[in-house]
Amino acid sequence: MSAIAETLSAAAPRSALRRLTITEAKLFVRERYGIIWGVGFPLVLLIIFGNIPAFQQPSKDLGGLTYLDAYVPILIAFVVAILAVNAMPAILAGYRERGVLRRMATTPVGPSRVLAAQLIVNLVLAVGTVILILGVAWLAFGVGLPRQAAGFAVAAIFTLAALLALGLLVAAVAPSGRGANAIGALLFFPMMFFAGLWLPRAAMPAVLRHVSDFTPLGAAVQALQDSAGGGWPHPLHLAVMAGYALVFGVAAARLFRWE
């Protein structure tokens, strides 16, 4: 049975999974990387952008949105990308490299629970940070909360699914913690470029925006943006993210090794 299938099917000793999740959460905080770059840095960027007066003015380049409106989904994509594709794979690949997963394989609980605990920690942290960003943007800078809340939640869930699947794939193929860091960084910059970190999608030339539509975070940002503005995410963008979640997820399940 593949590693990830085991994660989903094995009967969990619930207290063990809870203790494991608490421990992984503490270690994640002590490690600092995910907290600094996945939570702190996007928040700081939001606060800086929020204090630039020009970012509060509706822009013709962005079809009437303010730059701050455009950047809130981009920062959300940033959070998910750091946690799912950088922090989590580095930890899991490091665990494999150091024999942590192998040691777990000799306990009644098994290594799949470590994977489950990591997914829970990153999921909870990502959702919490997204809510924090929406809250700060709303209370401090007057960016409206998503007008199509259900659509926004759906877009966020698809984003998390696609990126966590990619993160598991990175953890599966990386030979070491450092290797996972390198692969994560290599993926992060192009993905964030197409998400619009340096040039928001609305300001991109049409060709670039079409390419962006088919990247995980380009689709994610547009789906989040659409639902923030009151519409439903475009089916194309949801389909793109679902496709990535499926392909990366299946590949990760096939390639993941405990040792």
Add this chain to the structure above:
Amino acid sequence: MTAVIDVGNVHKRYGGTVAVDDVSFTVDEAEIFGILGPNGAGKTTTVECIEGLRTPDRGRIRVLGLDPRTDAAELHQQLGVQLQESELPERIEVGEALELYSSFYRTPADWVELMRTLGLDSKRHTQYRKLSGGQKQRLSVALALVGRPRIAVLDELTTGLDPQARREVWALIEGIRDRGVTIVLVTHLMEEAERLCDRVAVLDLGRVVAIDSPSALAAGAGVEQRIRFRPSIPLDDRLLTSLPEVTGVTHRGGVVLVTGTGDVVNAVTSVLARNGIVAGQLRVEQASLEDAFVALTGHGAASGEIRGEL
């Protein structure tokens, strides 16, 4: 004695390399069973099959009556493992690791008590990366025991420890056995096997070349023993050469050197006593497990690695 581990005709190959070649042995309850051999002898592969981490290509393995592959979850409730080269997350604290691992088992030991027993009390809030080699090893032993296992498999327990720390860990293992835990000890250190093990399986190139107690292995290897002494009065060599156990007598200055096999020490000392000769500065060099190992495998010490560790 009941066998708690039963390994029969186990084979395992990796690609073209045969790692384990028809290995069979049984381990009795509450004994310390050593698996001894140089690196690459197949020791670790053998115990990994017992632990359920690897599947043998052929052969039968029963541990506490369970099949390590199909009954892994139940087996792991009763089998504690210390792996070679396995670490913990760098920033986990000693106390956290013990508390975490104790949550994995149905009837765990009191981990605070265990931490105290292993002298890790003062390190409770120390992160794993800041522990010394000996402390890491003791924590690893503690984690192998926290589930109150009936069997503990300890792989290269004292590798990388200084002699002082090594002796501490040995005393610890003896204490665990006294509590009725069966211990399988994988080692390439002769001294360790001699000191701790009730019985030893000597592995070489994936095969079992001998199974016996360390002293029986040493005695049975037909290795010569040397007795050196300064006799109180001049000695007629024929007194000694007439003994069947004695193979040679030489003089060096006032010192007599007798070589022999079997129970030569007893034979020589009783002859001396009968003739009223006092053996001054008596020294006996008995065959060690290392000698037995060389005799059994024909290379042991020449591999350098074994001698280097002694």
